[in-house]
Structure formats: structure tokens, C-alpha cells
Amino acid sequence: MTRLGVNVDHVATVRQARMIDIPDPVEAALLAEQAGAEVITVHLREDRRHIQEQDVARLRQRLTAALNLEMAGTPEMTRQALTLKPDDACLVPERREELTTEGGLDVVAHAKQLRDVVSRLRDAGIRVSLFVDPDLKQLEASREMGADAVEIHTGSYANAGGARLERELEAVRRGAALAAGMGLEVHGGHGLNAANVAPIAAIGEIVELNIGHSIVARSIMVGMVQAVTEMKALIAEADRTGH
């Protein structure tokens, strides 16, 4: 059964629009958990545009679901992770001017820096995944530096249309098979929504999907419990039927 990680960053985005204390991403996370989310994911960005340290600390105290911290592989964020003690950390590339994470990590180019971060987090008992494009060299470098998992970037698939869609899906499938063959746990995420999640959830090697924007957007219309329940049902159906 593919696990669902619900990313509640954009609940905090709405809060930060007014710099007050509602809506509370922790409350949203507890509702997502109540609806069956196995993982709650937050990205503590360097510019703190949505999630704040205090949110992560409160999630750490109150969640039963696993807490997955998305973070840049920098010394500051490594210190934060070692203090906040999430169950999982997902290392992502981060640029201040981007609207959202725009591409996978270049694990090959930043191998030296990332290897050190991976080993410090793992030594503290935090499981580490690396957010990468489904590229053989990136997957090999991820395994080589001791990551527990990779999260395959599904953004290119999510943005594709027409003939490109099938090619991008095939690339995710191939990447997932390669990663699992190397002994890495395989996750997926970025740009997934009710209309495009099924083919990704049906990939047998992918055991966790992290979904944020589309679930938070839907929750504005129907509430968080209903939004998560709907996504869980789509994933369960794809798991069951294989498509």
C-alpha cells in the first residue's frame, strides 16, 4: 500500500499572508493524519516564507504520523534538523527566487557537501531521502552516498501533455525500477493531483507519495479530512488495479 505524505506548507502560506496565527498548519496536519495520512511533510525554507521552526517543533510533539522535513542540504538546515529531530529528511535543491522546488538535486555535482549532510542526519537516526530526477547517474550517486531513499521528482510528468506525458511517465517508471534495484526505498512527488496521481501510485516500487498544493487547494473547498480521504481512495484504487 503506497503511503501518503501530506505537505501542509501552503496552509502556512495563507497564515503568513497576514502574519497571524491562523490557519494553523499543525491543526491541518492533525486532520490529515485523522483522514489516514501516514506522513506529514513540511519544507522549512531558508527564507521561512511559510513553515517556521516553531511549526516543526509543534508537529514533532503532536503527530503520530511520521514527520518528514524537506530541507536544503546546508549547514544551517542540518543544524535545524538535528534539533527538530524529524523521522525523515528529504534533501531538496533550493533557490530563493523560485516559486516552488523546480528540479531534482544534482547529487553528482554536490556529492561532497551532500555526503556529509546525509551521514550527519543518518547518524542522528533520521532517515534520509534525496529528491532527484529519474536519472541513472543521480540515482547511483544517491545510493553511493548512503541515502535510505530517493524521492523521484514527478514535476516533469505532471507538467507534460500529449506524447510527452507517456515518455515522462516511462522515465519515472524506469527510475523507480532502477532505484529499487539498487536497494533504495522509492518515493515520488511534486505536481501530483487527483487527475494525474493514479499512474504514479500504480508503480509498484513507489512506496510513498508526497502531495501538497493540490490537497491544500482541495481542502479549501471541502475540508482537509475530505481532501485527504479522496486522495487516499485514488491511491488505494491505483494500488489495487495497477493502473
Ligand code: PXP
Ligand atoms: N516533494 C518535494 C520534495 C517537494 O519539494 C514538494 C513541494 O514542496 C512536494 C513533494 C509537493 O509538491 P506539490 O505541492 O506540487 O504537491
